[in-house]
Amino acid sequence: MADPDLQKAYGKYLLAAKALPAADILPYRLDPDLALVNVTTCMKVVHDHQAAIPTHLPKIDLASLLALPELALATKYAALIAAQEAPSESQVLAKLSLARDLRVKLLSAAKAIAENGLVPQAEVDAIAAGRGVRDRAEDCVSLASLFRKHAAAISGKHPVTVAQIDEAAEVGSWLVANLRPADAPPKPSTGPTEAVDLRNRFATLLARAHARLQVVAHYFHEDDWEERAPALGSRRLKPKSSDSQESTTAAPAG
Structure with a gap:
């Protein structure tokens, strides 16, 4: 991928995002920064098996897999636009x-x-x-x-x-x-704004493409595919410090 440009990536996939049927849009549960990190990890599987994917998995579009990092950037940009409408x-x-x-x-x-x-x-x-x-x-x-x-x-x-x-x-x-007063009535629900809807659409495109990548990882690495192609929201767990674990060594008999 060329030098990352969030806005250009967003523009490149905007028509595809808009073309998604409303019924296919997934609930938004994405941390776009975490997704970017995990997509980067996943891409090694694609690059390692780039020559073999068209032969072994002909129904999977190799170009769409190679474009995953760019799609992740586009999703990040869509999330930034949506965040400007509804401050965190x-x-x-x-x-x-x-x-x-x-x-x-x-x-x-x-x-x-x-x-x-x-x-x-x-x-x-x-x-x-x-x-x-x-x-x-x-x-x-x-x-x-x-x-x-x-x-x-x-x-x-x-x-x-x-x-x-x-x-x-x-x-x-x-x-x-x-700011809204604590006793103010809730805002009427009018559905997502255009920016939020587009964010959800981009996230759906990313989730679909990532799922295809996981199929590739499972095909070539059945035993450890989840480690090679972690979920978009996967977080690395910190190992417990040995100092915090209780010693289970029995005291010598007196």
Whole structure:
């Protein structure tokens, strides 16, 4: 395969993904990064038996097996697009952590310049009064607005940079758009978005191609085919440390 390019790989297989009948799409249970690693492991079987596959397994398309790494990249790209529509929990937590740090920095500076009469104390007090993660997001937006509104009066009189003000506005706005109150009614189910549907289609293409590769591995290596062609979601188990195992040696008789 040439140098990996996720977007090009995605474009190459997009029509095939769209052509899948809806009834054939598998539930999405894929870790695309793990799948990439396992596909790389699997490819040794294909390369080792590349000359023999057309003779021994004529119904299996050798070209589709050789293209598996590229299809895995395409699936990774489809998953990235889908993730942008529905942020993951780790993404939300990272944004909340950044918002907390920015709020502390901007609010501390805002309190100092309010004490010097450069901005209205009431505006700063209103921002400082709130609690909770959603309020943290709104505070970032409000603090950015405060610094921008009074930029001329406070220029050079606080340590906050323009980049930090912009970042506070951006992360606060993102969180306001993506956080849902705990007591909010659930979003109505309207089925998967187009990006999620395409992700599922790419994952189905990958699962099908990988299954054909496992047939090849089983044919040529009946005893250890699962090790040579691990499942897309296979994880390597760490061996237990000998220090953590109980000693079973019997004490000598006294």
